[in-house]
Amino acid sequence: QPTGENERLEGRRGHVDYGLPPLEHELNSSAQLQGVPAFVWEIPQLLIIGVMKAGTSALYYALCEHPRINCVAYVKEPFYLSSAEVAAQAREYHGLVQQERRRLFHLRYVQTVFNLTALSAGQVTLEASTTYLHSAAALTLITSRLMNADRIRMLVVLREPLSRALSHYNHEKRHGKQKATFGDAIAPELAILKSCHQQDTWLAQQNRLDEARPYEALYDCVQAESERYRLAKRRALPGYLFKSLYLWHLRPWLAAVPDRLHFVLHEHFRRDPITELAQLQRNIGLEEFDYESVREEITHEFQEGSRYNRFSGPMIHELALLFRAHNDLLELAIGMPLPWNEALERGHFVIPIE
Ligand SMILES: Nc1ncnc2c1ncn2[C@@H]1O[C@H](COP(=O)(O)OS(=O)(=O)O)[C@@H](OP(=O)(O)O)[C@H]1O
Numbered sequence: 001q002p003t004g005e006n007e008r009l010e011g012r013r014g015h016v017d018y019g020l021p022p023l024e025h026e027l028n029s030s031a032q033l034q035g036v037p038a039f040v041w042e043i044p045q046l047l048i049i050g051v052m053k054a055g056t057s058a059l060y061y062a063l064c065e066h067p068r069i070n071c072v073a074y075v076k077e078p079f080y081l082s083s084a085e086v087a088a089q090a091r092e093y094h095g096l097v098q099q100e101r102r103r104l105f106h107l108r109y110v111q112t113v114f115n116l117t118a119l120s121a122g123q124v125t126l127e128a129s130t131t132y133l134h135s136a137a138a139l140t141l142i143t144s145r146l147m148n149a150d151r152i153r154m155l156v157v158l159r160e161p162l163s164r165a166l167s168h169y170n171h172e173k174r175h176g177k178q179k180a181t182f183g184d185a186i187a188p189e190l191a192i193l194k195s196c197h198q199q200d201t202w203l204a205q206q207n208r209l210d211e212a213r214p215y216e217a218l219y220d221c222v223q224a225e226s227e228r229y230r231l232a233k234r235r236a237l238p239g240y241l242f243k244s245l246y247l248w249h250l251r252p253w254l255a256a257v258p259d260r261l262h263f264v265l266h267e268h269f270r271r272d273p274i275t276e277l278a279q280l281q282r283n284i285g286l287e288e289f290d291y292e293s294v295r296e297e298i299t300h301e302f303q304e305g306s307r308y309n310r311f312s313g314p315m316i317h318e319l320a321l322l323f324r325a326h327n328d329l330l331e332l333a334i335g336m337p338l339p340w341n342e343a344l345e346r347g348h349f350v351i352p353i354e
Helices: 005-010 038-042 056-063 084-090 098-113 136-145 161-174 182-199 201-206 212-233 246-256 266-271 273-283 291-298 314-334 340-345
Strands: 046-050 124-128 153-158 261-265 308-311 349-352
Touching: 038 098, 046 056, 056 124, 056 153, 056 266, 056 273, 056 291, 084 098, 084 136, 098 136, 136 246, 153 246, 153 266, 161 182, 161 314, 182 212, 182 314, 212 246, 246 261, 246 314, 261 266, 261 273, 266 273, 273 291, 314 340
Parallel strands: 046 124, 046 153, 153 261
Antiparallel strands: 308 349
């Protein structure tokens, strides 16, 4: 029998019985919603939704140092809300009224992803999954299935797109998923990007990239060509370049939850995490915490830094041209100056040592 809510909250540091239905039970009955403590409907308050290789681990663990933030997810990246299986399950709670379905979905998410026995009272609970930004399912589930959909703050870490692509490539190479050189690995994506640019006659005629319209066409074309590639080669493109076209992935989020997205630039965060975190906590309305006291913990390097060589040459120039215009549009869309094009112009690039 669940105890009173206050008692449950008091004892959170220990092993507490929250009276939640066990996970193995089919979530198909409103009876299972009885006695669920109110705080469960407020989890999570904070989500890091992307992007992969932009320093999301560093940000996640730095935020975990904040005394008001709970990092009780079983893993840093649970990927729960971007799972196709979960999205399919969410459509399958039969015989329940909509509000009950929503509560059951929320409850199952919370129970699967977070260790509730490690929660402390009055905290902000954080989850981070870099797949969410790229996932239509995640956006739908967050906005229509979580009970606190209107209050969740979402953090997006962005990084100069080519450096992100390099880091992504390096990551896959380290994990044995990629054997080709960087140049060969990005070649199919670069070819698609170039051909889509050329196909866009409006773009070619106007010779301008500063309006949203040609980008709609570019993204549609890239999507169609990627699908063609996938069917022909029976494998998807890795997305080293495509995942760096941030605006493409961000657009549905900017349309659906514009006021709840908060951006962190990798370059700023890496250079001065304390100032960035202070700014971020103000933006998301978190109580002031002096990160100086945990400087050592938050300046910790999270992975062996990738080994890079300086790089220049025609390919980088092509890439720089393609990304420069995208960066300008992104800057407009999120209303935040981005320091990346200067680096692109200087050809200030490095590639992994093969
Ligand atoms: N303290 C700190 N601040 C900012 N960035 C840092 C920090 N520590 C590591 N890194 C670099 O972040 C890159 C990994 O990013 P992610 O943690 O987002 O990777 S992942 O998507 O979770 O795999 C990865 O970049 P590359 O080294 O270029 O591959 C890490 O080196």
